[in-house]
Amino acid sequence: MATPWGGLPRLGASLSLSCLALAVLLLVRTAAAAKNSEDVRCKCICPPYKDIPGHIYNRNISQKDCDCLHVVELMSVREPDIEAYCLRCECKYEERSSVTIKVTIIIYLSILGLLLLYMVYLTLVEPILKRRLFGHSQLIQSDDDVGDHQPFANAHDVLARSRSRANVLNKVEYAQQRWKLQVQEQRKSVFDRHVVLS
Amino acid sequence: MSGSGNLMDFLDEPFPDVGTYEDFHTIDWLREKSRDTDRHRKITSRSKESVWEFIKGLLDAWSGWVVMLLIGLLAGTLAGVIDLAVDWMTDLKEGICLSAFWYSHEQCCWTSSETTFEDRDKCPLWQKWSELLVNRSEGASAYILNYLLYVLWALLFAFLAVSLVRVFAPYACGSGIPEIKTILSGFIIRGYLGKWTLLTKTVTLVLVVSSGLSLGKEGPLVHVACCCGNFFSSLFSKYSKNEGKRREVLSAAAAAGVSVAFGAPIGGVLFSLEEVSYYFPLKTLWRSFFAALVAAFTLRSINPFGNSRLVLFYVEYHTPWYMAELFPFILLGVFGGLWGTLFIRCNIAWCRRRKTTRLGKYPVLEVIVVTAITAIVAYPNPYTRQSTSELISELFNDCGALESSQLCDYINDPNMTRPVDDIPDRPAGRGVYTAIWQLALALVFKIVITIFTFGMKIPSGLFIPSMAVGAMAGRMVGIGVEQLAYHHHDWIIFRNWCRPGADCVTPGLYAMVGAAACLGGVTRMTVSLVVIMFELTGGLEYIVPLMAAAVTSKWVADAFGKEGIYEAHIHLNGYPFLDVKDEFTHRTLATDVMRPRRGEPPLSVLTQDSMTVEDVETLIKETDYNGFPVVVSRDSERLIGFAQRRELILAIKNARQRQEGIVSNSIMYFTEDPPELPANSPQPLKLRRVLNLSPFTVTDHTPMETVVDIFRKLGLRQCLVTRSGRLLGIITKKDVLRHMAQMANQDPESIMFN
Numbered sequence: 001m002a003t004p005w006g007g008l009p010r011l012g013a014s015l016s017l018s019c020l021a022l023a024v025l026l027l028v029r030t031a032a033a034a035k036n037s038e039d040v041r042c043k044c045i046c047p048p049y050k051d052i053p054g055h056i057y058n059r060n061i062s063q064k065d066c067d068c069l070h071v072v073e074l075m076s077v078r079e080p081d082i083e084a085y086c087l088r089c090e091c092k093y094e095e096r097s098s099v100t101i102k103v104t105i106i107i108y109l110s111i112l113g114l115l116l117l118y119m120v121y122l123t124l125v126e127p128i129l130k131r132r133l134f135g136h137s138q139l140i141q142s143d144d145d146v147g148d149h150q151p152f153a154n155a156h157d158v159l160a161r162s163r164s165r166a167n168v169l170n171k172v173e174y175a176q177q178r179w180k181l182q183v184q185e186q187r188k189s190v191f192d193r194h195v196v197l198s
Numbered sequence: 199m200s201g202s203g204n205l206m207d208f209l210d211e212p213f214p215d216v217g218t219y220e221d222f223h224t225i226d227w228l229r230e231k232s233r234d235t236d237r238h239r240k241i242t243s244r245s246k247e248s249v250w251e252f253i254k255g256l257l258d259a260w261s262g263w264v265v266m267l268l269i270g271l272l273a274g275t276l277a278g279v280i281d282l283a284v285d286w287m288t289d290l291k292e293g294i295c296l297s298a299f300w301y302s303h304e305q306c307c308w309t310s311s312e313t314t315f316e317d318r319d320k321c322p323l324w325q326k327w328s329e330l331l332v333n334r335s336e337g338a339s340a341y342i343l344n345y346l347l348y349v350l351w352a353l354l355f356a357f358l359a360v361s362l363v364r365v366f367a368p369y370a371c372g373s374g375i376p377e378i379k380t381i382l383s384g385f386i387i388r389g390y391l392g393k394w395t396l397l398t399k400t401v402t403l404v405l406v407v408s409s410g411l412s413l414g415k416e417g418p419l420v421h422v423a424c425c426c427g428n429f430f431s432s433l434f435s436k437y438s439k440n441e442g443k444r445r446e447v448l449s450a451a452a453a454a455g456v457s458v459a460f461g462a463p464i465g466g467v468l469f470s471l472e473e474v475s476y477y478f479p480l481k482t483l484w485r486s487f488f489a490a491l492v493a494a495f496t497l498r499s500i501n502p503f504g505n506s507r508l509v510l511f512y513v514e515y516h517t518p519w520y521m522a523e524l525f526p527f528i529l530l531g532v533f534g535g536l537w538g539t540l541f542i543r544c545n546i547a548w549c550r551r552r553k554t555t556r557l558g559k560y561p562v563l564e565v566i567v568v569t570a571i572t573a574i575v576a577y578p579n580p581y582t583r584q585s586t587s588e589l590i591s592e593l594f595n596d597c598g599a600l601e602s603s604q605l606c607d608y609i610n611d612p613n614m615t616r617p618v619d620d621i622p623d624r625p626a627g628r629g630v631y632t633a634i635w636q637l638a639l640a641l642v643f644k645i646v647i648t649i650f651t652f653g654m655k656i657p658s659g660l661f662i663p664s665m666a667v668g669a670m671a672g673r674m675v676g677i678g679v680e681q682l683a684y685h686h687h688d689w690i691i692f693r694n695w696c697r698p699g700a701d702c703v704t705p706g707l708y709a710m711v712g713a714a715a716c717l718g719g720v721t722r723m724t725v726s727l728v729v730i731m732f733e734l735t736g737g738l739e740y741i742v743p744l745m746a747a748a749v750t751s752k753w754v755a756d757a758f759g760k761e762g763i764y765e766a767h768i769h770l771n772g773y774p775f776l777d778v779k780d781e782f783t784h785r786t787l788a789t790d791v792m793r794p795r796r797g798e799p800p801l802s803v804l805t806q807d808s809m810t811v812e813d814v815e816t817l818i819k820e821t822d823y824n825g826f827p828v829v830v831s832r833d834s835e836r837l838i839g840f841a842q843r844r845e846l847i848l849a850i851k852n853a854r855q856r857q858e859g860i861v862s863n864s865i866m867y868f869t870e871d872p873p874e875l876p877a878n879s880p881q882p883l884k885l886r887r888v889l890n891l892s893p894f895t896v897t898d899h900t901p902m903e904t905v906v907d908i909f910r911k912l913g914l915r916q917c918l919v920t921r922s923g924r925l926l927g928i929i930t931k932k933d934v935l936r937h938m939a940q941m942a943n944q945d946p947e948s949i950m951f952n
Contacts, residue, residue, distance in 0.1 A: 041308065045315070054315030090598070096308065097501060098301075104282045105300035112401055116358065119365045179394075183366065186389055190368040191561055191655070194553040196387065196771060197372045 039096050042066035046089040052077060066093040219441065220844060221388045223824070224774060224931060227477075227913030229890075230442030237436070261434045262447075266485050268430045269451050270492025273423040277458035277493070278500035280404055280415065287408035288585045291351040292344065293326035318602055348410075348583075349573040355409035356569035359402040359656050360562050367398035371655040374399075374421025375474065376767040378452065380775045382445050383476040384913050391448075396425035403657045407585075411572055412648045414586065414662025420455035420474070421657075423493075427451025449475040450486040456730075457490035458497045459661075461512070465730030466490045472726045473764070476778070477913070511591035513735050517704045520695045524746055526675055526708065531715045531747035533671055535754025538719025541649060541664075542759065546766050549653045553770070561655040568654065572647055580604075581633075581640040586666045593669040593709040594735070604629040605673070623684045623702055626677065634674055641670045653767075660763065664720050665713035672712020676705030707743065710735060715747040719755045722762035724748060774931055782906045784941045789898040791905070791937045792919045792927035801927060804828045806838050807867035811850060811883060814866055818843060827918055828868055828889060829925055837918060837925045838868060840893035841885070849888050857883070895920050896929075902937065909934055 042061045046068075048054040059071050068086035077085050189195045219225055245255030286302045295306035307313060307321035314320075327347045328340035363370050369390045381387055389395065403418050431437035431447045438444070452474045457466030467486045471478050552558045576582035581589055597606035607629025648663040680703040683696045696702035714731045717723070728744050760780075761769065768775045794801055802817055804826045817826070826846070828838045853860045859881030867873055868889050872882045895918045896905055908914060909931060916930045 048315070056313050056315055056318065058309065058311055058313075095501075096305065098305075100500060101282055101286075101305060102298070102300050104279050105286055108279060108283045108401075108404065111397075112358075112405075115362060115366070115397075115401060119362060122365060182389060183368065183394075186368040187364065190371065191364070191558075194558055197369070197377065197655075 039098050040094070042071050042091060042093050044068060044071045044089050044091040046072060046085065049085050049088060050081065052081075052085065063093045066091050219386050221386055223386055224915050225384045225386060225441045225913075226915060227384060227442055230440050234440050234443055237440075258436060261436055262485060263488065265427075265430050265434060265437065265447055266450055266489040267492055269423065269427050269447070270454050270489045271496050272426045272430070273419075273451070273454045273489075274458055274493040274496025275500065276400055276422055276426070277419060278497050280400060280419070281497075282500075283404040284407045284415070284585075287355070287404060288410075290408070291348050291410065293324055294330065295324050297323050316602070345577050348577050349570065352409040352411075352569050352573040353566060355405045356411065356565050356656070357562070359405040359409070360565040362398055362402050362405075363656060364562065367392075367395040368655075369395050370399040370402060370421075370657055372653065372657070373417035373659050373764075374424075374657075375417050376764045376771070376773070378421060378424055378448070379474055379476075379764060380768060380773040382448055382452075382474060383775050384441075384445075385774060386441070391421075391425045391428035393425075393429060396422060396429065399425070399657050406656045406658065409569055409573075410576060410583075410585070411569055411656075411658070412586070412644055412651045412663045413656075413658035413660065415657075415659055416456065416459040416661040417659030418657040419459040419659075420452050423451045423455030423458070424448050427454075445477075446479070446482050446485075449478060449482050450489045453486035454489040454493040458493045460730050460734055461494065461497075462730045462733035463487065463490035463494045465726055465733050468726035468729050469723065473721065473723060511587065511594050511734065513594045513596070513706065513710075513737075515596045515704065515706065516737060516739060517596070517701060517707070518739065519704070519707060519743055520702070522691050522695065523679070523703070524743070526679055527711050527743045527747050528750050530668070530672055530675060530708065530712045531718075531750025532754050534668055534712065534715025534717075534719035534747065534751035535757075536719070537645065537667060537716055538664075538722075538751065538755040538763075539758040541645075541720055542761070542763050542766050544649045545652055545763070546770055548649060549767070549770055552653065565654055565656055568647070568650055572651070575643055575647075579636055579640050579643070581636055581670075582643060586662050590662070590666055590669050590709075590713065593673045594706050594713075596704055596706040604633045605677075606630075607633075623680055623696075625684055626681055630677060634677060637670050637674055641667060641674075644670070660720065661717060664716045668712035668714065668716030669709040670712075671716070672709040673705050675712070676703060676708030679703050679708070680705055707740060710740065711743050711747045714744045715751040718748040719751040720763050722752055722755065724752060774935060776906075776910055776931065776935065778910055780938065782903050782938060782941075784902065786902040786937070786941070787898065788896050788900045788902060788905050788919050788929060789926070791902060791933055792898070792929045793933060794927055801925070802826055803832075803835070803925065804841060804866075804868075805831050806869055807865060807873040808832075809866055810862065811854075811860065811864050811866055812862035814846065815850065815862075818847060824930075825916065827893070827925055827928065835925045836923050837893070837895065837920055839889040839891045840916070840918065841868075841889050845888040846885070849885055850883075853883050853885075857881070893918055897921060898926055902934075905929065906934060906938070 040060050040062075041058050042063075042065070044057040046052075046055050046057070055072075057071050057073065061070060065071075068089045068091060071091060072086065072089060074082055074085075190197050241255050241258055245252045285304075286300060289302040289304075293303070295301040295303075297306065301308075301324075303319065303324050306324040307319070310321035310323060312321050326335060326340075326344055328343040329335045332339065332343060334340045367389075369387075369392075377387060377390060381390065399418055399422055403415055403422070406413065407415050427448045427450065428444070431444050436443060437447055449470050453463075453466040453470035455466070456469045457463045460466070464487075467483065467490055470486055471483070475482070552564075557564065584592075592603055592605065595601065597608065607627040608624040609627045644663060644667050648660065648667075651663075652658050652660050683692045683702050686692060687696055692702075710731065714727055718727050721727070727748050728741060731744050732738060732741055765775075765777060802821050802823060804814065804817070806828055808831060823843060825840055825842045827840050830836045830838060860883050861880050864880045865873065865875065865882040866885055867882055868884075868886050870886065872884065875882065893916075894908065894912070894914055896908070898919050898921045905917065908917065914931070916928055918925060919927045919929060
């Protein structure tokens with residue numbers, strides 16, 4: 001499954017995977033270092049009791065101080081009721097890493113955006129460019145691509161054409177066309193003939 | 199094996215690409231094993247020569263553990279990214295956080311101090327789309343606008359997902375587990391575990407789960423983890439060149455995938471053992487455990503849920519259960535088994551229709567229509583509007599005094615002074631009754647829509663929808679039993695264990711048991727299901743109810759059909775998967791199954807030294823068999839060995855290009871020494887290297903039971919049938935599978951003797 005050439009699609013895949021590797025490093029580092037004051041909290045939920053309405057209290061306090069006496073505002077509670085009120089409250093210490101969330105979402109959106117741009121390029125822009133460059137002679141080429149409006153329909157032709165030249169750019173294009181052929185084969189077996197994956 | 203005895207063969211130049219397999223073919227397990235043994239022996243003998251060789255030997259031994267470590271790291275990272283992105287994008291359908299757009303609803307309101315006890319979800323920073331666009335949050339127009347935008351976002355996500363799958367990696371659709379099972383049994387599907395499939399599946403999985411469709415991400419996470427496994431194993435030649443060793447790595451990667459999906463490392467290993475893997479030696483058990491642990495640890499350090507838990511629905515109550523409750527638990531098991539059977543039959547029928555009729559020609563349109571229906575029907579019911587994971591979490595949770603959901607709207611005694619988690623059974627308030635009929639509607643909807651969703655051309659899993667169906671049914675039964683116990687506490691069955699003022703029934707436990715029952719009914723998992731469920735909940739006390747429900751659902755479902763959903767999909771697609779769970783109990787013999795049958799043309803064989811290159815090429819071109827037996831001569835058909843088609847083609851091509859004097863009339867020989875030839879005949883071609891000198895043979899009276907056992911245990915592709923040393927015929931794996939299918943439709947007592 002390892003193609004012998006570098007190639008644009010392999011480059012793209014390796015780039016995305018190295019982005020993900022970078023994400024691992026960033027995430028693990030930021031997760032360890034995210035003791036940002038905004039990212040810890042002690043959340044106490046107190047249900048209604050007698051005439052005191054229910055309330056939720058948030059405060060960023062360390063874990064050992066996360067209990068009713070430090071967090072809940074007991075000003076409005078009468079002295080004898082404090083203990084009963086506090087018994088019904090539930091306090092939980094929670095932590096999160098806002099940097100992790102931000103980095104992850106932004107990396108995901110950028111990968112998604114890149115893939116969408118590449119998809120638009122492959123399906124819409126490239127056929128128009130090729131048609132302008134090679135003219136109409138290509139449309140009569142191979143019989144089983146007639147009526148094939150799927151992307152990569154011209155992969156066979158470009159593959160045949162570019163096999164003769166041997167500089168780097170054409171190697172890249174050659175690898176890209178090979179990848180397109182593979183995807184086209186996959187698409188035929190999955191979508192058209194329904195051989196694999198029902 | 200192939201010519202390893204002779205020194206001259208070692209000195210011959212190795213043929214290129216000999217030993218690799220074609221797409222959609224089965225590997226030769228025995229050859230891969232012997233190649234690995236050879237490689238290991240070579241390294242061990244070299245390691246005594248110098249320090250550098252010794253270090254290389256050590257590195258080779260440790261490369262397995264390095265691969266497991268890398269797989270665990272990458273699988274955990276990808277799972278963390280997927281979880282965080284799903285969390286955000288699911289909430290994107292309803293609104294957006296104004297302070298930082300990357301926060302989901304819960305994260306946006308995390309630091310806010312404006313949340314009140316009654317409206318715990320509202321905070322001014324997070325606004326719904328209607329508030330943002332037309333500045334109104336209540337009223338009919340706001341509702342309609344929110345509804346419309348919800349549907350539009352869902353359609354957008356689904357459309358993007360199916361387009362990406364179609365353009366970049368068509369193999370990324372579906373759950374992946376049936377194909378991985380087939381791959382692990384020895385089948386080759388090139389590109390199924392490739393880098394583009396990995397990337398596309400990860401990206402589109404987030405889109406698809408966020409669009410609100412009735413599917414889960416656990417099955418696709420197994421596929422993603424196996425792609426990671428394939429990627430890392432291609433970096434080390436020990437695994438990249440040996441398909442058998444690579445499958446050991448893939449088994450471990452599958453365990454890591456389930457481990458991060460559920461936060462259940464041990465359950466993941468057992469799932470890999472029970473469901474996914476074909477051969478699972480003890481070495482793989484230990485390595486799978488290591489990979490699963492590393493993956494779980496990586497996911498925990500990324501910490502997607504903000505409270506150091508691995509999965510969204512981790513519950514922690516420890517209320518006891520009573521023996522009399524086993525009866526409703528077993529009823530839930532029966533429900534799970536029935537639902538599993540129904541789902542498998544309907545889903546396979548729908549998938550078969552998609553395969554064979556015109557429905558299959560419009561995949562993109564199908565996805566859009568199903569998403570539209572799901573979004574339009576799901577929005578009005580609050581239980582289907584939220585994501586399925588949150589629904590399950592809400593259903594599993596017990597109702598303390600602090601819960602604000604409708605399910606916990608019990609009539610409280612205002613003067614009660616008990617501490618928070620020991621609240622006795624209370625009568626249900628109006629909110630609970632509303633919740634029950636909403637849950638019933640949601641249950642029916644989910645049952646119907648999941649049948650049409652699983653199997654579309656998008657990544658889709660079915661663990662979460664099955665658990666949701668079971669949890670909804672279980673919770674309703676639990677509330678029913680709870681109210682029955684409260685209102686009729688003087689009946690005999692309740693009197694002993696349920697006093698008024700005591701906390702008897704926990705509806706959340708019924709939801710868990712229901713979820714386990716439905717999941718078991720669909721996938722037919724046993725031990726791994728129970729272990730996953732109790733690792734999810736952390737309650738060792740609940741093993742017995744979970745086991746009771748799982749066993750009952752498996753029995754009930756097996757009464758209707760032996761196949762789980764994954765085996766059913768394997769049969770639907772016709773993959774060559776010889777299941778180890780099927781029992782073969784018929785009394786046929788090898789002679790009934792072998793080819794050629796009576797009336798068929800005779801077996802195509804090669805002779806050991808009397809065929810020319812041209813004869814062989816013609817034979818290869820005219821037939822499409824995967825291999826040819828080699829006999830001494832056409833008169834005495836004594837068997838010498840077996841030659842694979844691909845290797846013959848490559849060897850002949852190589853010989854014509856590289857060796858001197860090989861022409862079409864050259865004699866091809868498989869013996870040690872060339873045959874006696876007249877003086878002016880062309881150079882003969884020696885092909886002993888491609889000959890397998892020890893093919894498996896059975897006699898014609900071997901019972902098929904034994905033959906099937908041999909195929910399963912050794913992973914054979916073909917087996918030759920001889921009688922007193924003479925070759926009679928061949929049995930291939932496809933013949934065995936066809937025979938088993940044929941026998942399944944017939945009376946097992948009928949005897950076929952030709």
